[in-house]
Amino acid sequence: MNIQRPETWPTTVEDAMIIQNQLKSLVRTTDELETVKYVAGVDVGFKQNYTISQAAVAVLSFPDLTLQETAIAQRPTTFPYIPGFLSFREIPVILDVLEQLTITPDLIICDGQGIAHPRRFGLACHLGVLIDQPTIGAAKSLLIGKHDDLPAEKGSWTPLKNKGEIIGAVLRSRTNVRPLYISPGHRISLETSIDYVLNCTTKYRLPETTRWADKLASHT
DNA sequence: GCGACAG
DNA sequence: ATCTTGTCGC
Numbered sequence: 001m002n003i004q005r006p007e008t009w010p011t012t013v014e015d016a017m018i019i020q021n022q023l024k025s026l027v028r029t030t031d032e033l034e035t036v037k038y039v040a041g042v043d044v045g046f047k048q049n050y051t052i053s054q055a056a057v058a059v060l061s062f063p064d065l066t067l068q069e070t071a072i073a074q075r076p077t078t079f080p081y082i083p084g085f086l087s088f089r090e091i092p093v094i095l096d097v098l099e100q101l102t103i104t105p106d107l108i109i110c111d112g113q114g115i116a117h118p119r120r121f122g123l124a125c126h127l128g129v130l131i132d133q134p135t136i137g138a139a140k141s142l143l144i145g146k147h148d149d150l151p152a153e154k155g156s157w158t159p160l161k162n163k164g165e166i167i168g169a170v171l172r173s174r175t176n177v178r179p180l181y182i183s184p185g186h187r188i189s190l191e192t193s194i195d196y197v198l199n200c201t202t203k204y205r206l207p208e209t210t211r212w213a214d215k216l217a218s219h220t
Numbered sequence: 221g222c223g224a225c226a227g
Numbered sequence: 228a229t230c231t232t233g234t235c236g237c
Contacts, residue, residue, distance in 0.1 A: 043227095044227075044228085045228070045229090046227095046228060046229075050228075050229085081226090081227060081228075082225090083224080083225035083226065083227090084225075084226085086226055086227055087226095089227080090227075111226080111227070112226045112227065113226050116226085117226080118225095122226070123226070123227085137226085139226050139227085140226080140227090141225095141226065141227090142224095142225085142226080143224090143225065143226045144224085144225080144226090175237095176236095176237080181226080218228090218229085
């Protein structure tokens, strides 16, 4: 994949916001995926009192979800965690880890929001645009938006709305557990995003892709 | 101005 | 995100 590494990364939220507002125009939430043969999960963990960021990626075959390849990368943490600007903290090291892959995944499921973001440009959108690949945002908690209650059964979902727009879905990935917040990252629709997340989830709340990446990024 | 706030 | 053991419930 052609990774578009920015020449420089912003230092302030003001500059970061300018970048989000200009790159958001490149996001496409229509289905533009190849036949999905490989799905990847990426996640970032921290070391040495948060001074070192460690990213992990796990590529699984689809739909059987068998682990095919993994990679890990580390680099100094530069940007602080600021709600709405998570991508500037995690994407640099995520690009490092994706560069190591020999298999180009057809779809990447991210730990964080896609368009369910104040400026419709969450981590999954940012990553998707930089590598021009299909990405999905699958977050464990809410950043923005409101929604109705949803049934407790796995597979049920309800739209996540903000300012009159549907920005994602609150999805029950497993019966009787807290839901996941799903939103398109790039080159995929909300409906298709929900479909892939469910098809990548077996017996736990998180998709297998994310579970593998999580384990590698922290327990390593 | 007062809360909310991905990881 | 991360620090951490056992424990309650399906």
